[in-house]
Amino acid sequence: MLGAVKMEGHEPSDWSSYYAEPEGYSSVSNMNAGLGMNGMNTYMSMSAAAMGSGSGNMSTGSMNMSSYVGAGMSPSLAGMSPGAGAMAGMGGSAGAPGVAGMGPHLSPSLSPLGGQAAGAMGGLAPYANMNSMSPMYGQAGLSRADPKTYRRSYTHAKPPYSYISLITMAIQQSPNKMLTLSWIMDLFPFYRQNQQRWQNSIRHSLSFNDCFLKVPRPDKPGKGSFWTLHPRATCPRTGCYPAPAQKRFKCEQLAFKGRPRARRGGKPRRRPAGTQASSGSALGKAAGAGPSETSGGHRVRPHFERLPHAKDQIQSLGSKEDVAGHYKRETRLLKILLDLPHHPGRPPEAHLKPEHHYAFNHPFSINNLMSSEQQPHKMDLKAYEQVMHYPGYGSPMPGSLAMGPVTNKAGLDASPLAADTSYYQGVYSRPIMNSS
DNA sequence: TTCTGTTTACTTGTCC
DNA sequence: GGACAAGTAAACAGAA
Numbered sequence: 001m002l003g004a005v006k007m008e009g010h011e012p013s014d015w016s017s018y019y020a021e022p023e024g025y026s027s028v029s030n031m032n033a034g035l036g037m038n039g040m041n042t043y044m045s046m047s048a049a050a051m052g053s054g055s056g057n058m059s060t061g062s063m064n065m066s067s068y069v070g071a072g073m074s075p076s077l078a079g080m081s082p083g084a085g086a087m088a089g090m091g092g093s094a095g096a097p098g099v100a101g102m103g104p105h106l107s108p109s110l111s112p113l114g115g116q117a118a119g120a121m122g123g124l125a126p127y128a129n130m131n132s133m134s135p136m137y138g139q140a141g142l143s144r145a146d147p148k149t150y151r152r153s154y155t156h157a158k159p160p161y162s163y164i165s166l167i168t169m170a171i172q173q174s175p176n177k178m179l180t181l182s183w184i185m186d187l188f189p190f191y192r193q194n195q196q197r198w199q200n201s202i203r204h205s206l207s208f209n210d211c212f213l214k215v216p217r218p219d220k221p222g223k224g225s226f227w228t229l230h231p232r233a234t235c236p237r238t239g240c241y242p243a244p245a246q247k248r249f250k251c252e253q254l255a256f257k258g259r260p261r262a263r264r265g266g267k268p269r270r271r272p273a274g275t276q277a278s279s280g281s282a283l284g285k286a287a288g289a290g291p292s293e294t295s296g297g298h299r300v301r302p303h304f305e306r307l308p309h310a311k312d313q314i315q316s317l318g319s320k321e322d323v324a325g326h327y328k329r330e331t332r333l334l335k336i337l338l339d340l341p342h343h344p345g346r347p348p349e350a351h352l353k354p355e356h357h358y359a360f361n362h363p364f365s366i367n368n369l370m371s372s373e374q375q376p377h378k379m380d381l382k383a384y385e386q387v388m389h390y391p392g393y394g395s396p397m398p399g400s401l402a403m404g405p406v407t408n409k410a411g412l413d414a415s416p417l418a419a420d421t422s423y424y425q426g427v428y429s430r431p432i433m434n435s436s
Numbered sequence: 437t438t439c440t441g442t443t444t445a446c447t448t449g450t451c452c
Numbered sequence: 453g454g455a456c457a458a459g460t461a462a463a464c465a466g467a468a
Contacts (some may be wrong), residue, residue, distance in 0.1 A: 120439080161456085162458060162459085163457085163458075163459075164457095181439095181440070181441085182439095182440095189446060196461095197459090197460065197461080198459090198460085200459095200460070200461070200462080201458090201460060201461095202458055203440070203441060203442080203443095204442085204443085204458095204460080204461095205458085205459090206441080207442050208442085208443085214441080222437075222442090224440060225440080225441085238447040265461060267443085267444050267446075267461060267462045277468080437468100438467100438468085439455085439466100439467085439468080440465100440467085440468100441464100441465085441466085441467105442463100442464080442465080442466105443462100443463085443464080443465105444459085444461100444462085444463080444464100445460100445462085445463105446459100446460085446461080446462105447459085447460080447461105448458085448460100448465100449456100449457090449458085449459100450453100450455100450456085450457085450458100450460080451454105451455085451456085451457100452453100452454090452455085452456105
């Protein structure tokens with residue numbers, strides 16, 4: 001569905017408009033396509049500015065408003081009374097004005113399913129048109145415009161991000177800031193190859209990294225849980241994921257020392273002869289995070305579900321290193337590729353200035369990496385309905401958090417952050433994607 | 437049986 | 453070269 005919407009909005013003839021610009025980096029709307037982790041916020045900010053004030057920076061052409069609407073922004077707005085708040089909360093600055101301002105521009109022609117789907121997709125939907133700028137899922141072909149340039153489709157090239165970053169981006173770009181595993185996996189066309197391998201890696205990353213929290217789904221317990229970001233796993237100043245130049249996020253209080261655990265699984269100690277371990281990270285890795293418990297390079301993380309009393313020892317999460325761990329080289333990459341609107345050192349309004357445009361349509365921008373073919377069959381509308389009627393969902397009440405505990409990382413409910421329900425009001429108030 | 441989540445083992449690349 | 457992060461493989465458990 002969305003794919004169709006997207007393609008409708010970008011017939012081949014439309015492509016020239018994107019590639020007409022020398023580097024495709026000149027319009028303000030391009031900036032919105034940036035990989036900014038506050039992309040939605042940025043987008044909404046821009047929308048508000050464009051439509052509310054009629055800023056000269058944002059002509060209709062530069063905004064490509066019809067494409068945005070066609071890609072599903074409209075339905076996502078139409079069905080998002082709670083979501084508006086969520087969107088406002090995503091970055092803190094835009095939200096409602098943008099929504100209100102966009103109202104008159106909404107397309108009435110979308111089918112109900114489209115509305116549902118796009119609503120469920122929420123934050124991803126606005127980027128769909130960007131995805132369409134590269135040959136879909138990587139036909140691995142070259143750009144129509146110039147085969148010699150970087151515009152070659154990189155959708156099947158391995159993204160220069162770590163799994164943590166990719167997952168983080170996917171979650172952050174989602175309307176409720178949480179996604180099921182399968183959705184995360186669907187977002188990146190590259191990983192449609194070698195599925196077994198990288199799915200395992202994704203699972204490993206989700207389980208292993210403290211910055212990801214598992215949220216049980218009430219509608220289908222036992223099915224794939226939602227994964228969200230630890231609210232503290234952000235740059236405390238910018239609210240961006242990943243936090244620039246921060247150490248790896250970990251809940252230090254959760255790090256038990258020396259407590260034996262029952263073996264649940266794990267690879268046997270000996271690898272069969274002749275097999276070769278896979279290659280390691282392609283990305284630069286961090287400069288020394290402090291000493292940590294490691295096992296084969298991995299920090300040993302306690303299995304809290306088996307240590308219920310561990311909760312008692314958790315008074316607070318993340319004291320001084322309560323930020324996502326993303327590292328020097330990767331951070332440099334992200335700084336280039338992301339258009340972090342509120343990046344430290346950049347005035348908050350800087351993203352409104354046209355010179356900040358380097359993120360547009362970069363081959364490895366999240367918009368090109370992420371699939372917009374969100375596979376409507378994945379949209380479990382029943383689940384959507386159920387969830388929307390679930391007492392915990394759709395409710396702006398702080399009690400919405402009670403829908404289910406965050407079971408991972410010793411439960412976020414043990415955190416003082418649990419009191420900060422504003423984070424969850426958005427999280428729990430939006431449609432849900434099915435996990436399978 | 438399949439999916440999901442957790443854990444361990446191991447390799448590789450990067451940084452200090 | 454050591455420490456560390458990331459990526460991968462694989463075993464295992466639980467639920468549907």
